[in-house]
Amino acid sequence: MIIDAKIPEGKLEEKWRNYQRKSKLINPANKKKLNVIVVGSGLSGAGAAATLAELGYEVQCFCYQDSARRAHSVAAQGGINAAKNYQHDGDSVWRMFYDTLKGGDFRSREANTYRLAELSAPLIDHYTQQGVPFAREYGGVLANRSFGGVQVQRTFYARGQTGQQLLLAAYSQLYKMIRAKKVRMFTRHEMLDLVVIDGKAKGIIARDLVNGHLKRFVADAVVLATGGYSRVFRLSTLAIGCNGSAIWKAHKRGAFFAAPSFTQIHPTALPQTSEAQSKLTLMSESLRNDGRIWVPKKKGDLRKANNIPEKERDYYLERKYPSFGNLAPRDIASRAAKERIDAGHGVGRLKNAVYLDFKHAIENAGLHTIKDRYANLFTMYKKITGIDAYQEPMQISPAAHFSMGGLWVDYELMTTIPGLYAIGECNFSDHGANRLGANSLLQASVDGYFILPNTINNYLAQELTEAPISIDHPMFTKIEKEIKEHISKIFAVAGTKTVDHFHRALGKIMWQECAMSRNKLGLEKAITQINSIKEAFWADVKVTGHNDEINTELEKALRLADFIELAVLMCTDALQRAESCGAHFREEFQTAEGEAVRMDEEYAYVSAWEYKRGSFQLHKEKLAFEFVKPSVRSYK
Template sequence: MENHLNAKIPEGPLSEKWSNYKKEAKLVSPNNRKKLEVIVVGTGLAGASAAASLAEMGYNVKSFCFQDSPRRAHSVAAQGGVNAAKNYKNDGDSVYRMFYDTLKGGDFRSREANTYRLAECSANLIDQATAQGVPFAREYSGYLRNRSFGGVQVSRTFYARGQTGQQLLLGSYQALMRQVNTGKVNLYARHEMLDLVLIEGKAKGIIARNLDTGKMERHGAHAVVLASGGFGKIYYLSTLAMGCNASAIWRAHRKGAFMANPSWTQIHPTCLPQSGEYQSKLTLMSESLRNDGRIWVPRDKNDTRKANDIPEEERDYYLERKYPAFGNLAPRDIASRSAKEQIDEGKGVGVLKNAVYLDFSRALKEYGKDIIEERYGNLFTMYKKITGIDAYLEPMKISPAAHFSMGGLWVDYELMTTIHGLFAIGEANFSDHGANRLGANSLLQACVDGYFVLPYTLQNFLADEIKNPKTDIHHPEFDKAEEAVKNQLEEFLATKGNKTAEEFHKLLGSELYDKCGLSRSREGLEKAIENIRELRKEFKENLIVPGDASEVNSELEKAGRVADYMEIAELMCIDALQREESCGAHFRTEYQTEEGEAKRDDARFSYSSAWEWNKNPATPILNKETLIFESVTPSVRSYK
């Protein structure tokens, strides 16, 4: 018997749903707000903007991050830009157009009402960030400048050089620090959430470990918000920061929050290729480079000539050839998969033959070096720092790498998970991007959730909490949770095997990338599940973590994160296996058109899978949220 979930989508036409919701939402009067406490885990764009906005309203906020400062959260690394339907370019943009692009980009696998709200609130974000002092790029007239991004035919992307994420994050970090100064936010940096505490089925607090002292702490609240980001780091080699992890959402999942579409990971097409075994991350080169860069491989296999020695007619600009309407700005899933095809055919370039060229020679000729430098200077510098190569003189070598989790905790329209009082915002939830996220929509979603959605929906929830006293952190449920967390750490320390957490992580990552990455098959996924179980068994018996739990111990931190990855990996494979169709980033080799494009099956799979924890990682229960399209008819996604 399948369970169907109710997303609590408001009544009315698509364009009025959010206003209708706000009209009906309950309020908390200003003098009652100071009696209510909220925990926010994570200080990226979603977490910092939510914590700051809630504190400005008058709530007492406790803000947690594992980094040494909230400003380090990985939103900082987003480069290219943030989308907003301002239509400053007068090129045909509108809220509806942006909504449709996002929905289509996600291969009609996202919730219509959420996606519309994302587009609807997008313009406000640009206003807010500008007011905070975010130095967006400007025209010489002084007005805001836009550029174009993948999967769209208008210019709606706002940017601050190649450091848009950093500048937006500093805006929300500063808003957060301003509230720290007023005393409305208590900041807990270098603290990691290790468990969620439920009292009578409601989220009432967390167990957090002070990473500097090893001390376990209990924190209670009237509601808990998870803004802990995505888990693409599960592949080990990814564009994410070393510390990015899924532990907060996974531990919430084990306490009853459903995980939706966990296997949908965006593999970003423009990253620096792996150059050796020791490598710890694959650096992202912004998608914005595809505005002016042309992607190609040599026409013939095993061409060993240098890029500049290959004449024009012996190059294959495969994206321009296959997708003439969008060309080099085809959406990410399509660009990544096309690169993989070329590499698999033996046309890859570079020492390990694992890359394709991204060539600026035409743009350099057309606009001159100065303009290109102004647009992408910091990216060219970064490329040179890492590879030692000057991309003004020869093409960059790029390859696909794991990047963004479209999946995450299932949330309803109010961004509440299946646990009462537990909310998930930003990349930690699943709701807006469907099976593939469009470029420059992730910064947007994080901000819209934190600044403009959660302050309304959380307040609607808190209105019923006024009568409830502060959470008692001596409640037996806190004892139990703390005990369990301590025991787990002791187990890691007591195993005394001879493989480090990092070595396990690398093995898990390459298995997952191989069988549950850019393309998946029944055979591969079944094999992966077997191998992951083996690896998990070995992890239990053969892990080594030196030192103890009462001090700084980064190996112990890693062990906890990898232990969770070991379980999520299996759920990702199970999720990919049950979805017998191809959509967006989820490409099942059994389900493709004759031309090798993704073949969706709307009759059977027009739903979000929401998995329920059931005692162990092998037996999750599938719940479904049927996707209802009231305003659009899902079409075959074509970028030709």
């Protein structure tokens, strides 16, 4: 099968307009005859559902949480990038496009990435109008800060709550359209499978999490906006409920999965302290602006941080990357930390952390200034760890964060299943092999508000003439039966281990072999190990309670069963990509100094995997760089 990204012709600056000029339109009277399902209510899902409803479509929106406002977009602290050039510092759409493409190590499409930068400026206008209280200067104009290894100030923010404020804006627009009776909202509903009829996405089956009922929903198009899947590592910065099940089911129904192994590891999370830990809390990356990262020079040094003299401390980022130092990009900072920890220099109870020290910053800038900048983060740190970071260094550790990979989508954000779209973090589109800080809120928003509502019409226009499908269609019956069997099978195992037991085992393998650095042997071993976890899971898992009630263990088990399968594909993908690029670091492909070696001639493609019963077939979408020349990332 040839995969066609359907990139419009013309210059980079003209592609999106050229696309819109040619796409099919639907007249308002007909739009209300068309029904769209949106799964997920985060920034992309809520934005898409609200906008589609405003355009006149009938929308059904789903989320597994108790309210659409809980989606994990809330957790993004830092900000959202936009090429407004308000700071007069030489920013432009082109520069933002280039930064994003380069940050992603040239593994994304030029056309998509350019469109992301192009639509960033109107997005700030949009959110401002919706009442997002962005930070402002005294004169009343919007404020900016710099973020994540770029040289301009293009990040807009609302205190440490940018994600929350943007999501509340999207959520309120969603509820505006619910009141207008154009959106039907289904909270506490989890999509369990996609229904494909005659090759087109025609509906979903969702489980009502309150009473376990399986419900059928039919539509003319289905939009997945289900977020990232880094919970495959179990310990991650994601919400506990985040999962990959919707996209995994779609994948098994025929949607290609692109670059599943591209996962970003964030360098500044709090370390794991016990086996029971469920979550790695992110500390804002902005701390690296003033904090210095170090480990003891002596292996296994048991002294307290403040008792280790200056000359016995190894400021390894400053040593290895003198020009960027503590501000090296996320993937580099994470990998360097892992290298030191693996070499036996880790600190903390489980020897899995490094120090982030503010002693010098407090001496130089004064306690007052540091408090002014970071007081909320220091307070949060104290709440969680009980440690006063003004007195002794913080302990931080890398943690699984963002999935660049996801369902393969073309320029229209449509997957390889006609009528099935993937937007936001759950697709693979704009970030390539690594995502720049403050670009995730941007991509989710732009996908949901601006792109999808202007591309879905191109598909739906032809659906107007199709005969409507009812929920009694045999395909619905068949798939519902499969789901019922799947659920019964989980209960029937009645083994001796909890779901979390298997999730911990999976997470350990993935963290060891498929996170910050990977190698052939390790990945091969991991695939074997994951397959045995799969066997053990289906032979020995135990879920108590019933299907027809709120059953959080069952929810976890269903999600984990999918994660286990996804993990195999992630390792398979990492294995086939015999190069290092962005967040994907293969130990076999590095320079003598430990820098990534990219192999553009062989690997300048997007890997798109097709599901074949029990195995995966690789398709390659060649990345043509017509407008920029891929360069080597160097942060030395």
